Amino acid sequence: MVSGITFRKTLMTASAHMIELRDVTHAYRTKAGPLPVLDRLSIQIPENSFCAVVGPSGCGKSTLTRLVSGLMRPNEGEVWLHGQRVTSPRPTVGMAFQNPVLLEWRTILQNVLLPMEIVKSPMSKAEATERAHHLLDLVGLTGFAEKRPSELSGGMRQRASLCRSIIHKPDVLILDEPFGALDAFTREDLWCTMHDLRAEEPFTCLLITHDLRESVFLADQVVVMSGRPAHAQHVMQVDLPGKRSLDDLYSPKAVEMLATLRHQIQVAQGRTVDDTAEAKA
Amino acid sequence: MNDTLRKILAPLLFIIGILAFWEWIVWYKQLPDFRMASPSDLIPRYIRFWDLFLIKSWETLWRTVAGLGLAVIFGTLIGMIMGFSRFAREGLYPILVGFNAIPKATVVPIVALMFVGQHDFNTVLIAFMISFFPIAVSVSIGLSTLEPEYRDILRSLGASNFTIFWKIALPKTLPEFFGALKVAVTLAFIGTNLMEIVSPHGRGLGDLFDSGRISADYPLMFAVLFALAALGIVLFYVVVFLERIFAGWAERSPG
Numbered sequence: 001m002v003s004g005i006t007f008r009k010t011l012m013t014a015s016a017h018m019i020e021l022r023d024v025t026h027a028y029r030t031k032a033g034p035l036p037v038l039d040r041l042s043i044q045i046p047e048n049s050f051c052a053v054v055g056p057s058g059c060g061k062s063t064l065t066r067l068v069s070g071l072m073r074p075n076e077g078e079v080w081l082h083g084q085r086v087t088s089p090r091p092t093v094g095m096a097f098q099n100p101v102l103l104e105w106r107t108i109l110q111n112v113l114l115p116m117e118i119v120k121s122p123m124s125k126a127e128a129t130e131r132a133h134h135l136l137d138l139v140g141l142t143g144f145a146e147k148r149p150s151e152l153s154g155g156m157r158q159r160a161s162l163c164r165s166i167i168h169k170p171d172v173l174i175l176d177e178p179f180g181a182l183d184a185f186t187r188e189d190l191w192c193t194m195h196d197l198r199a200e201e202p203f204t205c206l207l208i209t210h211d212l213r214e215s216v217f218l219a220d221q222v223v224v225m226s227g228r229p230a231h232a233q234h235v236m237q238v239d240l241p242g243k244r245s246l247d248d249l250y251s252p253k254a255v256e257m258l259a260t261l262r263h264q265i266q267v268a269q270g271r272t273v274d275d276t277a278e279a280k281a
Numbered sequence: 282m283n284d285t286l287r288k289i290l291a292p293l294l295f296i297i298g299i300l301a302f303w304e305w306i307v308w309y310k311q312l313p314d315f316r317m318a319s320p321s322d323l324i325p326r327y328i329r330f331w332d333l334f335l336i337k338s339w340e341t342l343w344r345t346v347a348g349l350g351l352a353v354i355f356g357t358l359i360g361m362i363m364g365f366s367r368f369a370r371e372g373l374y375p376i377l378v379g380f381n382a383i384p385k386a387t388v389v390p391i392v393a394l395m396f397v398g399q400h401d402f403n404t405v406l407i408a409f410m411i412s413f414f415p416i417a418v419s420v421s422i423g424l425s426t427l428e429p430e431y432r433d434i435l436r437s438l439g440a441s442n443f444t445i446f447w448k449i450a451l452p453k454t455l456p457e458f459f460g461a462l463k464v465a466v467t468l469a470f471i472g473t474n475l476m477e478i479v480s481p482h483g484r485g486l487g488d489l490f491d492s493g494r495i496s497a498d499y500p501l502m503f504a505v506l507f508a509l510a511a512l513g514i515v516l517f518y519v520v521v522f523l524e525r526i527f528a529g530w531a532e533r534s535p536g
Contacts, residue, residue, distance in 0.1 A: 011400070066433075068435045070437070071437055083464075089438060090435050091439050093437055093438070095434060095437045101430045101434055103449065104530055105530040113449075114435075118435060119438055150528060150530075164434075
């Protein structure tokens with residue numbers, strides 16, 4: 001026990017990571033008793049790097065986003081952001097969900113500027129508006145600033161939602177399956193947009209996804225979560241240097257990584273390698 | 282024929298047609314005006330009682346609006362409590378349903394006796410009682426069905442509950458609120474008139490209607506009906522107008 005405490009203290013002062021989860025354990029209370037979701041989950045994400053988390057359905061990926069954003073506190077373990085322990089929501093975090101949740105009574109520009117009404121920012125109103133227009137240009141929504149969300153397609157709404165999530169220059173961006181509900185072409189388009197955004201301004205990103213190709217194309221590090229209650233079953237560094245293009249996904253290296261991830265997911269789902277072999281036979 | 286012209290002409294034609302048919306049937310059956318009024322009988326009544334019509338209409342109008350205003354305030358308040366607290370929702374909902382199940386026509390004589398002579402008070406009270414249910418229910422449903430993501434986008438930035446209510450929950454509930462208000466305004470109007478007709482020596486158009494009934498003045502009664510219709514239309518379209526201003530975004534543009 002004593003050694004455990006000193007261990008934590010050392011990390012407290014020397015956390016070099018932007019996002020760090022230490023032995024996070026969490027259970028939901030249900031009628032049938034506690035439902036354990038996370039079991040000693042530890043993840044480290046260095047500053048300005050991109051981490052994708054994949055795992056079987058219902059393994060607690062969304063719980064993870066709520067813990068990192070401070071919307072929830074874990075039963076046990078610690079969540080650290082930027083060298084500070086997370087106990088409540090922080091304005092330096094940006095979030096985007098599978099549902100773009102744009103406010104229908106506002107124009108796209110007003111939607112993008114929404115966080116500026118909550119967060120105290122050194123940006124003036126004019127600067128923020130200029131930044132909003134710049135971000136909209138960057139994601140390909142030039143000329144849509146004054147439109148209503150109902151006039152936009154699903155992919156365009158998600159683009160606007162991305163702009164909103166980074167308008168206040170958060171140092172951490174949390175994406176909970178933001179491309180999940182889009183068609184394949186729009187999705188690939190938005191992946192490239194993500195790379196453009198990151199090239200423009202660095203931020204640390206935590207992406208929850210079901211799409212293995214998406215995780216390999218976007219991330220520097222892919223974490224495979226085990227089945228519930230989940231821990232980090234496998235961590236893979238994505239070593240694709242230089243500017244990535246969609247073609248890279250078909251390189252032997254990427255194919256090999258995808259195969260590893262697929263295998264890890266099957267293990268997480270409880271289907272062993274032998275089982276798949278049996279099924280084939 | 283262009284669109285605007287048709288929009289004006291078509292209803293006008295139908296109105297004239299119906300009035301003409303009505304006039305004809307009274308003339309054809311040779312009905313005396315103590316048995317059935319014809320449209321041509323109404324005009325002399327309006328001329329003769331014009332002052333009364335203006336005064337009584339105003340009385341009916343302001344009491345309906347006052348009752349509705351109270352219903353909006355209390356209905357929204359109760360709706361908010363029920364929308365945010367599951368405990369309050371589960372506790373209050375059966376009571377509200379039970380209260381709403383009582384036909385208000387039976388409550389009217391009770392209230393009329395309870396506050397006998399206090400015409401303004403009991404009329405406003407009935408208008409309020411009859412119209413606040415749909416508002417409370419719609420606001421509570423609007424708030425309790427708010428998707429958690431909507432809350433989370435602001436909460437993750439550290440926004441307070443009040444900010445979330447003001448910036449998201451309230452505007453998002455407005456379409457439901459106005460839908461309920463359209464029902465409520467009609468109900469409040471019914472409530473006002475019920476009380477005006479039932480309470481002796483009452484006020485408002487209901488009282489004028491009752492006077493017509495007592496003196497078997499059919500043309501006057503019909504004249505009051507038309508005045509009520511006009512007032513009801515005005516009230517309804519005021520709500521529609523407010524809806525366009527405050528919740529116009531919810532209307533899908535055609536195509």
